Amino acid sequence: MTGPLKLKRPPSRTGAIAAVLGAVLVAAFFASVAIGAVSLSLDAVLRAIAGRFSASAADPEAVLAETVVWDLRLARVLTAVIIGASLATCGAAMQGLFGNPLADPGIIGVSSGASLGAIVVVVLQISTFGLWTLPIGAFLSGTATTFVIYALARPGKTGGDNSKLLLVGIAVNAIGGAFAGYLTYLATAEQLQSLTFWSMGSLSSAKWVTVGISAPPTVVGIVLLYRWSRQLDLLALGERQARHLGVDVKRLRRKLIFVTALLVAAAVSFNGTIGFVGLVIPHLFRLMIGPAHRLLIPFSAAGGALLVMLADLAARTLDPPSEIPIGVIMGSLGGPFFLWMIYRSRRFGISAS
């Protein structure tokens, strides 16, 4: 044995990236709360947030600010955080599960499966579980969809097969679209309005109660994915070798499918399908901090939250007083990015990481 007893590690940029990401995240959070139809100064935002915890202010301007912040903005910004974090971590986990950097809940059809469940709930007016009916419907159909997709596009031992996963995604999206179309045709005029926003996604229905319902599954899902990060890493070697190294692949796969469906359900049940977050964010962070999931999961959560907050801010402010659907904004950013990734993966084989 020669050489020093420790490996010389190249300097890591991870700490710096984390610091920048954290700072931008906080800035975007306050900007999203402050900017809108009624714009507030940062000072007013801080006072309004604090105001809820102290004796109420007599100043009518402060009361207005407090109402705007607490009743309109905060719930919506937190919804953006929840959607972004859950979709991006879900994308990271799915890419690990499928061994394929192109796996995204929207592209491979999990989102449309989940939102189909939600549409069924709305149109058939099912209310077995009260307010929870919608997310439970989305979760159940999301889980079923993921199982079907995995059975059809299962990563073989020869590496990720991009085309198969994408073809399955096209088919699943088409089937989901057909069912959704039929239900739209059955829907009443009133239901129609709430259905159109599924297809494009919108955060305008964000309320504290929906935040309360979707936050717990998001937190639980991300914590679980983080705990399984080492097993996700080993899946990169393929199912067989992961098993040789001690990963019970069958169990892990089942757990991952349930948790990713849970995360997608948390994101889409009240806000419709928002595409590309799960594709763009994990991919960018893999390029910056490497593919190890122990870092990738938390960075994706933060990055996804940031992206959806900014996209929603743009949706609210680009064309006042009306709102651009957030799906339009995500699609115009994510579509070209997706094409670029396919171009890249064609040049580098399946090695697009």
Added chain:
Amino acid sequence: MIELRDVTVSIESRDLLHAVTMSCAPGTLTALVGPNGAGKSTLLSVVAGDRKADAGKILLKGREIGRYSVHELAQIRSVFPQGSVIRFGYMVEEVVAMGRAFRDLPPDEDEAAVLGALRTSEVEHMAFRNAQTLSGGEQARTTFARVVAQATPIVLLDEPTAALDLRHQERVLAAAKAMAREGATVVAVLHDLNLAAAFADRIVLLGDGRIAGNGPPWEVLQQERIETVYRQSVRILEHPVRGCPVVLTT
């Protein structure tokens, strides 16, 4: 300790392995040789726990393989598979460290074990390179380092030398033999009879799913037997330096 008793594996009524009985002792390196389709990889995958035997028993350390959990199996056997692919841009060092991920060993020994494994395979200088950019031989050496890092009492190698140059063929098999000398039970599927003759304590010759020879190199590598099993005429010479048999085609 690996024991196979009347192990049969069949696909569509064709036997890939037919009533194979053999055992491998700790401290030895056993080479599995035989022509294409003789059942070498099938035998190894059955011992690895990748596929179930249709009949017969496989015992690892005295216990039937089906009674181990996935986690327990990872504690006792490591596998060098054919055609290893990595799907994301992990660094070589990260790939090798995956060998330790679910081993019940003190984590503070991991770094030294990984470093030792990187040096055994001579991949230390590329420890922080993206494993997807490696050549076939470099990838095979990285996978071998991962097997070394896992440090299990049973080591199963499926054609570990297939992609390697002369120097690394020798190094990998010497390392495998060193693991055997330290007490491991090592089984390697090899295509090159001369490598098998030079490094193996025993050679198991498979032909058509059956054992056609099992013993020390000089005993198994006999002209008539090799010619029957491989359907190819050969001559057996003595290696001028190592004294082991050398098989030449004629």
